[in-house]
Amino acid sequence: MTGGRSLEARLIARIRRKADHPAARGLRDDVARLGDLVMTHDTIAQSVHYRADDPPESVGWKLVAVNLSDLAAKGADPQAALLSLAIGDPTKDLAAGEWEERFLTGVEAACESYGLPLVGGDTIALPKGAPRVLGLTAIGRAETAPSRSGAQAGDTIWLVGTLGDAMAGLALLEEDEDAAGTLVEAYRRPVPQLAAGRALAPYAHAMMDVSDGLLLDAQRMAEASGVAMVIDLGALPLSDAFTATRGDDQLFAATGGDDYALLLTASPFDARNVTTCLPSGTIMTAIGRVEEGAGLRLHDSNGPVELPERLGHEHRSP
Amino acid sequence: MTGGRSLEARLIARIRRKADHPAARGLRDDVARLGDLVMTHDTIAQSVHYRADDPPESVGWKLVAVNLSDLAAKGADPQAALLSLAIGDPTKDLAAGEWEERFLTGVEAACESYGLPLVGGDTIALPKGAPRVLGLTAIGRAETAPSRSGAQAGDTIWLVGTLGDAMAGLALLEEDEDAAGTLVEAYRRPVPQLAAGRALAPYAHAMMDVSDGLLLDAQRMAEASGVAMVIDLGALPLSDAFTATRGDDQLFAATGGDDYALLLTASPFDARNVTTCLPSGTIMTAIGRVEEGAGLRLHDSNGPVELPERLGHEHRSP
Incomplete structure (x- = not known):
């Protein structure tokens, strides 16, 4: 897959170079x-x-x-x-x-x-x-369609949904093709966060869906926005089904992908305000903050955490 | 391919049954x-x-x-x-x-x-x-987007472009993969009739592109419009390159497909009127008339011509 991966990247880069039309946000954005x-x-x-x-x-x-x-x-x-x-x-x-x-x-x-x-x-x-x-x-x-490039220093980073369920489900299927349950369902039948997206879009400085792994997608948002994203691994929302199977393996959850959660940044005041408009049962969690600078930084309650070598999976093109 | 053909048709029919939204013209139209x-x-x-x-x-x-x-x-x-x-x-x-x-x-x-x-x-x-x-x-x-279902008895049937070039080109390639020239170019680099389509749309009662063979596509237009289409084989526009290779094999030209000509019906007055607005060099030919009734009928200068068994090729879904 590595050869295929870099070939994909090369071809995507070529398409982007030619696509200079203002509508072509799709080649850099979602x-x-x-x-x-x-x-x-x-x-x-x-x-x-x-x-x-x-x-x-x-x-x-x-x-x-x-x-x-x-x-x-x-x-x-x-x-x-x-x-x-x-x-x-x-x-x-x-x-x-x-x-x-x-x-x-x-x-x-x-x-x-x-x-x-x-x-x-x-x-x-x-x-x-x-x-x-x-x-x-x-x-x-969409009246307002937040891009992935609008994150601002001082913003809170929010996540709508939970992380790691789909990849934990896929791991179960790889052990036993008849596996079933919440995690397998999360892999097979992801739920798009349409109502939450509509409610949050007017307040979001930047928003994207987490399809390739939180860390990879957050790094892409940081790069597109020209800021640093600082994520608290201890704050990541993990489902009961996930922790029952995987414990609190935050790095697995943050790099797996196929989550279809929403990643957004907004001023702390705005986002707290809008949580009242979210559909009942929506899980919305503050997972970090945007700072001046560049790139992605992780920490937990014990201090800084080194970035893992693999931030996500790239078979789905950006 | 026959098994695949009927499977395609069955699946397309199923998609159509479910797609009852008014925007779903695409499942019956182009x-x-x-x-x-x-x-x-x-x-x-x-x-x-x-x-x-x-x-x-x-x-x-x-x-x-x-x-x-x-x-x-x-x-x-x-x-x-x-x-x-x-x-x-x-x-x-x-x-x-x-x-x-x-x-x-x-x-x-x-x-x-x-x-x-x-x-x-x-x-x-x-x-x-x-x-x-x-x-x-x-x-x-598109301001006015003529469907394939608006043909009216009394209309003239018009064709923009020529027929048979692409299939004659493909036949040359099948004999010799290094074949070149006008017909091979017609197969490899079809020219969409965008300017003619824009000029004709306000006058066309029905319009579609000929991708699967004139006879098959004309039959589809007749069926969608609830009329009979009567086509004069002797009037079909054949290019010099085509006749140099294939003579006046009108049935080959009318059933080959991959033409990307425009097939339209309009009142005789309107369409003659608009030919002045067509890009220079556009070949627009009256090839028949729309009558009350149903189905497709052919004739040439000697009288009625029986429909061939194969009206076109269906690998491209309608």
């Missing part, structure tokens, strides 16, 4: 803009972004949810989606087309749950033996 | 709508929609051009594009990433030629051995 519309596209491939034996319904759900998470991070209302469905070989004991039918069931369930109309797209057949490749373009409408 | 925006997505796969030995620049050009052709058929101005790039194995004698770099050169050339800003997307790596899958979402703005 979304592109066109007037008050925000647009995002995610593509996933079998055996790269999902396990071949994941239930097809959950693959469909997740494809929609990860795109909606990008919209959530811009405070956007979902408007429309276009689906790219590349049909693969029949899977194991499924009839031809059954995988795709069940995948569509998951796509439709997520679209209905979050009010995202599926309005178009393309359906193609792949050559025999080719892994499925599935894509979704999601379009939303 | 594009979806959101306010004055029109949106389209095309996905292409190696060895299905392009030849593995096609120059990568031309694959990139064509991916952009086929999406722009859908916008042209709605009279839309290009606004933004999102690219899905799935990186494949190094091709033959190319270095890793060289195919993709050259593909991007073609994407960028087409985007620059037609004023389509590339504003976002996703870049992923595929598992070893997987064929490349490439997708583009194109978004345009």
Whole structure:
């Protein structure tokens, strides 16, 4: 994967260099803009972004949810989606087309749950033996769409959601493909924080979703904003299911990815104010502060903590 | 491919049944709508929609051009594009990433030629051995966006562009992979009829692009509009390059596909009127008339001509 990784990075850098249009925030940020519309596209491939034996319904759900998470991070209302469905070989004991039918069931369930109309797209057949490749373009409408580059020294860093559940769930699946429960569900059926994103967008100086690991995404926000992000590992929100399995392994939680939590910075006053508007049950936690300077720094109650070598996983392009 | 074909059709039918949102014109028409925006997505796969030995620049050009052709058929101005790039194995004698770099050169050339800003997307790596899958979402703005369902009895049927060149070019390539010339260029670098589409949209009762073969696409327009389309094979516009290679094989030209011509119906008066606004060099030809009834009928100067068994090629979903 390392060779593929750097090739991806090289090609993304090339696309960015050419894309100098003001709408091309999508190449540095999570979304592109066109007037008050925000647009995002995610593509996933079998055996790269999902396990071949994941239930097809959950693959469909997740494809929609990860795109909606990008919209959530811009405070956007979902408007429309276009689906790219590349049909693969029949899977194991499924009839031809059954995988795709069940995948569509998951796509439709997520679209209905979050009010995202599926309005178009393309359906193609792949050559025999080719892994499925599935894509979704999601379009939303946002009055204010905070970028990842607006964090200001003095801001509080907030996180909406919990960390590490999905990666703990994936680890369980890798030990036992029949594993089930809260953590496995977090991996298979992430919940985009749309309502929280809408409520927080007017107050957020910078906001993005945590898809590749908190530390990697926070480092990206620090770099884009030209500030230092200082994170208190002891403050990271861990679910009961996570701690029951992993204890308080904060570094695992902070580098795993696939969380689809929201990372934002805001003035302490504004963000505390808005917590009253959040949907009930929303977990919103202050996890650090923004300072003058550059880069990412960690500490816990005992003092500074060295950055781990791997801050997150990069198979999903920024 | 037949099994794949019917599976595609079944899955498309299922997506259509669920997509009852008014914006979902894209599932019956060429594009979806959101306010004055029109949106389209095309996905292409190696060895299905392009030849593995096609120059990568031309694959990139064509991916952009086929999406722009859908916008042209709605009279839309290009606004933004999102690219899905799935990186494949190094091709033959190319270095890793060289195919993709050259593909991007073609994407960028087409985007620059037609004023389509590339504003976002996703870049992923595929598992070893997987064929490349490439997708583009194109978004345009259109004041009036004629559908394929508005053809009226009494209308003249018009075609903008010529027919058969691309398929004649593909046939040459299948005999000799080093073939070159006008017909090969028509296959590799189709020209979206954007300016003509914008000029004609206010007058067109129905308009669509001819991607799968004139006869198949005209039959789809007849069905969507609830009318009969009567086409004069003798009137079909064939290029000099085509007739030099294929003579006047009108049925080959009318069923080949990959033409990216515009098919429209309009009152005879309106369309003759607008030809003065077309870009110089535009070939616009009256090829038949719309009548009460249903289905597709052909004739030439000798009288009725039976429909061929195959009206076009369906690997590109409608």
